Amino acid sequence: MRRGFSFTTPSSRDILIAVMPEKYPFKDIEPKWQQWWEAHGTYRAKDPDQTEAAKYYGLVEFPYPSGEGLHVGHPRSYTAIDIMTRKKRMEGRNVLYPMGWDAFGLPAENFAIKNKKHPSEFTAKNVANFKRQIKLFGTGFDWTREINTTDPGYYRWTQWMFIQFFDSWYDETTNVARPIATLHIPEDIETKGEIAVREYRDSKRLAFKSKTTINWCPKDKIGLANEEAVGGICDRCGGPVEKRVKEQWMLRITAYADRLIDDLAQVDYLEKIKTQQINWIGRSEGALIKFQTTNSKSQIHVFTTRPDTLFGATYMVLAPEHQLVAQWLEDGTITNAKEVKAYQTASKKKTDIERQENKKKTGVQLKGVMAVNPANEKEIPVWIADYVLPDYGTGVIMAVPAHDERDFEFAKKFELEIINVVQDGGKDNPFAGEGTAVNSDFLDGLETKKAKDKMIAWLEKNNIGERKINFKLRDWVFSRQRYWGEPIPMVHCDHCGWVPLNDKDLPLLLPDVENYEPTDTGDSPLAAMTDWVEVKCPICGAEARRETDTMPGWAGSSWYFLRYCDPKNTETFASPEALKYWMPVDLYNGGMEHTTLHLLYSRFWYKFLFDRGFVPASCGPEPYKVRRSHAMILGEGGIKMSKSKGNVVNPDDVIDEYGSDVFRMYEMFIGPYDADAPWSTHGIQGVKRFLDKVWNLGKEQIKNEELRIKNAGGLAASSDVERLLHQTIKKVGEDIDGMHFNTAVSQLMILTNELTGQEINKRDFESYLRILAPFAPHLTEEMWHELGHEDSIHQAPWPAYDPDKIVADVITVAVQVNGKVRGQVQVAVDEQESSVRAQAEAEPNVKKYLEGKTIKKVIYVKGKIMSFVV
Ligand code: ANZ
Ligand code: ZN
Numbered sequence: 001m002r003r004g005f006s007f008t009t010p011s012s013r014d015i016l017i018a019v020m021p022e023k024y025p026f027k028d029i030e031p032k033w034q035q036w037w038e039a040h041g042t043y044r045a046k047d048p049d050q051t052e053a054a055k056y057y058g059l060v061e062f063p064y065p066s067g068e069g070l071h072v073g074h075p076r077s078y079t080a081i082d083i084m085t086r087k088k089r090m091e092g093r094n095v096l097y098p099m100g101w102d103a104f105g106l107p108a109e110n111f112a113i114k115n116k117k118h119p120s121e122f123t124a125k126n127v128a129n130f131k132r133q134i135k136l137f138g139t140g141f142d143w144t145r146e147i148n149t150t151d152p153g154y155y156r157w158t159q160w161m162f163i164q165f166f167d168s169w170y171d172e173t174t175n176v177a178r179p180i181a182t183l184h185i186p187e188d189i190e191t192k193g194e195i196a197v198r199e200y201r202d203s204k205r206l207a208f209k210s211k212t213t214i215n216w217c218p219k220d221k222i223g224l225a226n227e228e229a230v231g232g233i234c235d236r237c238g239g240p241v242e243k244r245v246k247e248q249w250m251l252r253i254t255a256y257a258d259r260l261i262d263d264l265a266q267v268d269y270l271e272k273i274k275t276q277q278i279n280w281i282g283r284s285e286g287a288l289i290k291f292q293t294t295n296s297k298s299q300i301h302v303f304t305t306r307p308d309t310l311f312g313a314t315y316m317v318l319a320p321e322h323q324l325v326a327q328w329l330e331d332g333t334i335t336n337a338k339e340v341k342a343y344q345t346a347s348k349k350k351t352d353i354e355r356q357e358n359k360k361k362t363g364v365q366l367k368g369v370m371a372v373n374p375a376n377e378k379e380i381p382v383w384i385a386d387y388v389l390p391d392y393g394t395g396v397i398m399a400v401p402a403h404d405e406r407d408f409e410f411a412k413k414f415e416l417e418i419i420n421v422v423q424d425g426g427k428d429n430p431f432a433g434e435g436t437a438v439n440s441d442f443l444d445g446l447e448t449k450k451a452k453d454k455m456i457a458w459l460e461k462n463n464i465g466e467r468k469i470n471f472k473l474r475d476w477v478f479s480r481q482r483y484w485g486e487p488i489p490m491v492h493c494d495h496c497g498w499v500p501l502n503d504k505d506l507p508l509l510l511p512d513v514e515n516y517e518p519t520d521t522g523d524s525p526l527a528a529m530t531d532w533v534e535v536k537c538p539i540c541g542a543e544a545r546r547e548t549d550t551m552p553g554w555a556g557s558s559w560y561f562l563r564y565c566d567p568k569n570t571e572t573f574a575s576p577e578a579l580k581y582w583m584p585v586d587l588y589n590g591g592m593e594h595t596t597l598h599l600l601y602s603r604f605w606y607k608f609l610f611d612r613g614f615v616p617a618s619c620g621p622e623p624y625k626v627r628r629s630h631a632m633i634l635g636e637g638g639i640k641m642s643k644s645k646g647n648v649v650n651p652d653d654v655i656d657e658y659g660s661d662v663f664r665m666y667e668m669f670i671g672p673y674d675a676d677a678p679w680s681t682h683g684i685q686g687v688k689r690f691l692d693k694v695w696n697l698g699k700e701q702i703k704n705e706e707l708r709i710k711n712a713g714g715l716a717a718s719s720d721v722e723r724l725l726h727q728t729i730k731k732v733g734e735d736i737d738g739m740h741f742n743t744a745v746s747q748l749m750i751l752t753n754e755l756t757g758q759e760i761n762k763r764d765f766e767s768y769l770r771i772l773a774p775f776a777p778h779l780t781e782e783m784w785h786e787l788g789h790e791d792s793i794h795q796a797p798w799p800a801y802d803p804d805k806i807v808a809d810v811i812t813v814a815v816q817v818n819g820k821v822r823g824q825v826q827v828a829v830d831e832q833e834s835s836v837r838a839q840a841e842a843e844p845n846v847k848k849y850l851e852g853k854t855i856k857k858v859i860y861v862k863g864k865i866m867s868f869v870v
Contacts, residue, residue, distance in 0.1 A: 024688075024695040026659025030778040034138060042792045043089075043140040045096040048581035056093035057582050058085040059561055059624075061590035061598070062100045062147075065126035066107055070133045071641065072649045072667070072679065077589045077630040079664045080673060080741060082139045084587065086774035087736050089140075090798035096582055097140060098564040100147035101127050102557050106220070106236060109484035112516040119484045119516070123150060133651060138660040138777050140794065145567045149486075149556030154563065156507035157573035158555050159489040161605070162478075163500040164612060165207035166490070170255035177206060177255075177611040198497050206252045206608065207478065209498065213321065213390065214477060216244035221518040222482060223248065232351020243321075243348060246522065248479035249488060249549060253604045257281050257471045259621075260603060266620075269627040270674075273595050280596040282472025287456050289398065289465040291316065291371040294379060296333050298324055300371055303393030303470050306400065307459065308451035310375040311440040312421035313398035314411070317363065317383045319390040320344045328369060335368035340384065347386035355386045361410045362386065373398075374464045375441070385410065393470055403433060422448065476601065478552055481524040483516045485550030493537035493544035502538050510550075524548045557598055558605035561585055561623060562615070576616045583619040587626045599627065628739060631676045633667070638678040649679050661776035662688045668741035668775060690749055691776060697756050698783045701765050722805055724754050725764055729801035732771045741775075748772060762787070767799040815840040816867040817849040825866075833860050840866040 037043060046053070058081045063074060078099075085097040101123075108119035108126075115122075127148065134141065147154055168177045180201055189200045202208060215229035216222075219239045223246060228235035253260075261281050264274050286305035293300060300316060318325055320343060328334045329341070343364045347355065363385030370379040387406055388397050401411035402420045411418050423438040437443040437451040446454060459465030479488070489501040489508045501508055511532045513525050526532065527548040537544040559573070566578035590598070606623040609615045634640055635647030642648065654663050666687040671677035728751040735744035748771070755768065766787065773780040773793045784793035813836055815823045823845040827836050837858060840846055846868075853870035860866050 021692065021696045022699065024659065024661070024691045024779060026661065026778065029782045030138065030660050033778045033781045034135060036781075037140070037792065037794075038143070040792065041144075042794055043095075043097065043142050044144055045098075045142050046094050048577055051094045053092055053094040055096065055582055055586075056085065056088040057096045057585045057587075058088070059098070059564075059585045059588045061588075061594060062102050062557070062560060063130060064102050064105050064107075065123060065130045067111070067122070067126055068643075069126075069129050070651055071633075072651050072654065073630075073633045073641075075134075075137045075139070075651060075663070076633055076667045076670075076673075078134065078137060078139045078141075079667050080630065080739065081587065081589050082141075082664075083668070083736055083741060083774040084739070086140055086777070086794055087733070087798055089794060090770065090773070090796060092797070095140075096145075096564065097142060098145040098147075098567075099134065099139075099141040099143070100145075100560060100564070101130070101149065102553075102560070103127065103148050103150040104485050104551075104556060105553050106482075106484075109482060109516060112484065116516075118512065120150065136652070136655050136660060137664065140777070145564050147560060147563050147567050149560065150484075152507040152509055153570070155486040155556065157563070158486050158551065158559070159501075159506050159508060160503070160573070161559065161609070162207060162486075162551070162555075163489060164614065165251055165608065166205055166498075166500055168206045168608070168612060169201075169204040170206060170252060172255075175259070177608050179612070180205060202497065206255065208250055208252065209247055210250045210475075211245060211247050212250070212477070213243045214246050214248060215241045216246075216522070217241055221520070221522065222480060223477060223522070231353040240351065244522070246479075248477050249490075249547075251476040251478045251604075253476045253601070254471060254473055256604050256607055257283065257473050258469075259607060260473075260600060263603075263607075263622055267622050267625060267627070269624075270629055273592070273599070273627055273629065276592075276595045277600060280473065280600065284470045284472075286468055286470065287452075287459060287465050288394070288468040289374065289459060291374060291398070293382070294370045294372065296328065296369055298327070300324065300382070300396055301394045302396045302398045303468060304398055306403065306448075306452070307455040307465070308437055308440070308443060308446075308448055309400040309403055309421050310373065310398065310455060311443070312400045312402050312419045313373050313375075313380065314401060314417040314419060315381045315383060315399045316371045317385045317388045317397050317399055317410075318366075319388045319395040320347045320384045320386055321390045322384070322395045324396075325366070325384055328366065333368050334366050336364070336366070339364050340366065343384060350386060352389065355389065361406075361413045363410065363414065365414075374459075374462075381416070383414075391474065392472065476554075476604075478555070479549035480552050481518055481522050481548075482550055483510070483513060483518075483525045485552065486510075486555055487526070488547040488549055488551060490547040491535055491538060491544045492547065493540060493542055495542055496537055496539045496544075499538050499544070505538070508546075524550060526550070554598060554601050558602045559609070561588075561602070562606075562609075573614075580616045580618055583615065584622060585624045587628065588624040589628050589630060592629050595629075629674065631674055633670065634676055634678045636679050636681065638676075641679075654684070658684060658688050659691075659778075661779050662691050664777075665691065665745060665775050669745040671742055673739045673741055687745075690752065691779060693756060694752055694772065694776070695779060697752060698765075698769070698779075698786075701760060702783065702786050704759070721754055721758055721760070722764070724751055725767060726801040726805040729767060729771055729799050730806060733798070733801075736774065745775065748775070766796075769793060770796055770799050811863050813840070813863065814865050815843060815846045816865060817846060818869060819867075822846045822849050829863065833862075836860065836866055840868075 060077050060081050085095045089095045103123045108122045111122040112119040149155060167180050169180050169183045171178050183201060183204055185197055185200060189196050215224040217224055217234040217237065217239060219237050220234060224234060224241060229241045232241050234241050261278055261283060264277060284305050286303060287307035289302050289304060289307065291300040329337055334340055363383045366382045366384060369382055371382050373380050399407040401407040401416065401418045403422055419439055421438060421440050422435045434448040437446050443451045443454055456467050487508045487510055489506060491499050491501065493499055511529060513529055515525055518524060519527065533546050533548060535544055535546055562574050562579065565582040566574035569575055603623060606615065607621060610621055635645065639645060662684065666684045669687055670683065728747050731747045732744045769780045769783055770793060777794060781793050809829050810826050811829055812824050813827055814821050815825060823843040825839045825843055827839060841850060850868065850870060855868055855870055857869040
């Protein structure tokens with residue numbers, strides 16, 4: 001292997017090299033240092049008992065190891081957080097920057113179905129490829145902490161955590177999850193006997209079975225969470241989603257809805273991330289109102305955000321699939337059954353989005369039943385219409401056509417009564433949203449907010465309604481009828497109901513099956529494995545059956561950041577000591593596409609573990625202190641990279657041609673970190689030239705034999721260069737902390753140009769290398785060792801800048817009042833106008849001329865004159 005430089009007696013060849021600019025020889029250098037770092041454990045995080053240093057935990061979302069390998073978009077965030085964690089390490093922090101694999105998922109399963117091979121085979125191959133690629137990037141991950149969600153040593157804990165959810169209920173009075181054993185059983189339930197008690201407990205658990213209408217993809221044969229079926233379109237295949245009723249495991253994330261909103265105040269997330277989370281949770285304040293019905297004993301409950309408009313409710317609308325409709329069809333209350341059933345069938349075929357748009361208002365009145373408006377005792381008709389969704393609020397609305405647009409259109413079409421109950425006085429908008437209540441008896445004259453409160457008080461007093469907060473957030477469907485997921489560690493016994501496995505029986509391994517195909521009945525392939533399914537009940541020993549659903553793809557990623565803290569622990573998912581030291585995560589980077597699902601799920605999961613004391617209280621209630629988001633790298637010309645467009649840039653090719661340091665540096669230089677940026681061959685060549693320049697600059701400095709004997713305080717470079725160096729140390733440091741990587745790189749380019757051809761002392765040259773090191777770790781490591789160091793540059797201290805050496809040049813600005821010079825002020829060259837003005841106004845002589853006068857006009861000629869007209 002060729003050495004980068006040589007301090008031995010120069011041969012004629014060396015002299016030649018010294019005068020001819022070289023290309024940065026990345027092929028020799030980069031693999032060498034990658035191996036060296038691995039052998040020396042350069043990026044290994046120390047366990048808390050091995051260090052006194054403060055920690056820094058940087059995290060990037062771990063990838064799903066797909067068959068395609070990494071995309072040039074992946075290393076953008078890996079490199080960004082790599083740079084930040086490298087700087088923290090140089091600042092003396094004990095850094096944890098880990099990587100792993102979120103490896104359960106559909107592609108591996110589809111591969112298994114197609115090839116009749118175990119999905120783990122495919123997964124292992126992809127993981128190896130991803131790892132090879134990531135190592136090429138030179139990212140400083142601590143590979144000794146690598147995790148894989150499909151590893152039984154990992155999913156054992158995912159299963160254990162599921163059992164803890166099952167073993168918990170949510171105490172709303174204290175707002176924490178508690179062991180189910182602490183749940184108070186009401187007396188009337190107690191007296192009903194054991195089964196009633198069990199059902200009561202089961203109804204309160206945080207993991208519970210529930211019959212729900214689920215989104216069913218007929219093509220993938222899989223139940224989807226609401227968030228995977230947005231707009232009625234399957235997230236996986238893009239096909240239409242149907243509704244099906246199925247018994248599924250659910251996690252009660254809704255119990256945490258308020259805390260998931262409120263605790264956002266404690267964390268530093270991008271504002272758009274907070275907004276998306278808040279909107280997804282969708283908190284609405286209003287009231288639950290109970291309407292009596294004629295010809296039926298049933299009441300109709302509605303959720304409304306506008307209880308103040310109750311006097312204007314002239315009809316009601318149920319979602320076609322509402323349970324009351326089925327009940328009334330069955331008991332014969334409904335007299336136009338045929339028409340009603342036809343409408344139900346038709347609406348099943350529409351997606352949620354189509355239903356909400358409901359361009360042509362459709363609906364059918366339920367003949368044979370009327371509702372009674374509790375405010376004025378008027379009988380009002382009851383309809384079904386698909387603009388009312390079954391899974392929001394109570395699935396029923398009180399229609400107030402005067403103040404709700406959709407109700408208005410519906411009422412117009414079907415000639416239903418419209419009563420105006422809010423008047424804002426404007427004649428252009430007689431149907432106001434908010435304003436003063438009218439035609440509303442005891443509410444008349446009140447503004448909306450007061451009217452709402454008064455109505456709610458009235459409802460509560462008369463026992464016909466109550467204040468109610470409603471959320472868009474649904475409980476988390478935690479069942480999949482697929483093979484390649486964590487088996488749910490539950491057994492159903494006819495005597496004991498749902499029983500969790502004992503700890504000693506974990507992990508419950510995913511058994512080998514012959515056929516990976518889901519069944520047409522919707523059950524997972526595990527259901528066909530009689531031997532596996534039939535077990536003895538862990539409590540009573542009777543014949544029982546295992547759960548055959550597996551966990552959803554989001555399970556393993558909901559707590560992986562905890563496992564990195566202590567990945568090899570076999571006694572617990574992570575020791576309290578490790579958690580106390582490492583948690584919370586200092587910086588978490590990931591895609592905006594994970595804001596509403598993964599981020600919400602993992603915050604919920606963490607809060608639950610925190611409530612139950614499995615995460616020490618000192619870690620705090622939030623897992624991530626800071627959340628940032630990277631943007632996309634687009635194809636050349638700004639179009640999204642995609643296989644079909646043939647514009648996908650493969651990182652392997654880029655590294656082969658330019659090396660890792662150029663690749664890393666280019667990805668940081670490509671544009672502001674939070675903005676999408678197009679890949680550019682021209683751009684990467686510019687960065688390549690820059691690193692060649694750095695290489696030659698370094699070579700010259702090192703060639704200078706004197707450098708070796710110059711001590712740190714020796715010959716100083718010119719003061720201009722020195723100022724620029726210190727300014728650069730400051731700017732690069734601040735830019736890294738603020739994630740302005742592109743401007744840090746430009747500043748390094750400016751400095752490199754300035755240094756080229758200059759004689760620099762060793763100390764300054766080393767400072768230069770050290771601030772470059774996070775961006776170009778290989779090149780700088782090579783030079784660092786050539787300078788005689790034996791330790792890694794990545795463990796050398798981050799250089800400090802000298803504030804005295806970076807003072808910007810000062811200029812004098814004349815201050816005029818009404819055209820006459822009255823004074824002058826000294827300001828920095830790039831001083832902001834507002835600051836110059838403040839200093840000018842404070843100048844004692846100027847102040848005399850301004851006092852007691854009104855400034856009519858201010859003109860600033862940058863760097864020259866500040867002129868006031870009074
Ligand atoms: C009466 C009313 C009068 C309403 C008025 C609005 C305006 P957000 O803010 O999104 O929570 N609603 C309730 N459940 C529904 C369902 N399942 N499908 C469709 N619409 C439903 O919206 C709450 C409002 O959405 C509720 O308040 C209800 O209409 C409607 F001038 O009740 B409102
Ligand atoms: Zn049993």
